[in-house]
Amino acid sequence: MKVKQIEHIGIAVKSLDETIPYYEALLGTKCYNVEEVAEQKVRTAFFKVGEVKIELLESTDPEGPIGKFVEKKGEGVHHIAYAVDNVNEALTEAEESGLRLIDKTQRKGAEGLNIGFLHPKSTHGVLTELCSEGDK
Structure with missing residues (x-):
């Protein structure tokens, strides 16, 4: 990712x-x-x-x-949110690397962004949001 x-x-x-x-x-x-x-x-x-x-x-x-x-x-x-090219791809990569997911697939967030969250239990206590421009 x-x-x-x-x-x-x-x-x-x-x-x-x-x-x-x-x-x-x-x-x-x-x-x-x-x-x-x-x-x-x-x-x-x-x-x-x-x-x-x-x-x-x-x-x-x-x-x-x-x-x-x-x-x-x-x-x-x-939370802290990071911009990525594609949330679904980033979530897949995160899960494959052993991170625990809150969202298995992207959902719609504020400002038309696609979003997905990583569980803080696998990110050293920080709720982590991944964001990409809508329709990706």
Whole structure:
């Protein structure tokens, strides 16, 4: 698997409305996109910092993955996402190399990206997301 760059860093938050102003002030830039990904039970907000994005994640359902994360661990870094050419191929390579997968095949994520997650138990405790442009 060849990683092209860090795509984004995902940060779980309780409230986008409360957190966006902090990041706008800290980063000196405006949030450029807020969207809901209903199937993942999350609202996202994005900031561009150089070539990397910061993704804020707010749960839309306490039983969703972000809701459970915030309840158990509080707000904070949730995952690191890496850009790859093709998520399905990268997931196959990761599994063949012995990594544990959360997703066996890609699914749709925010900003039209294809995404797939590697389990933190096989990535030294870091929830790892692989991303590629849609329709690949």
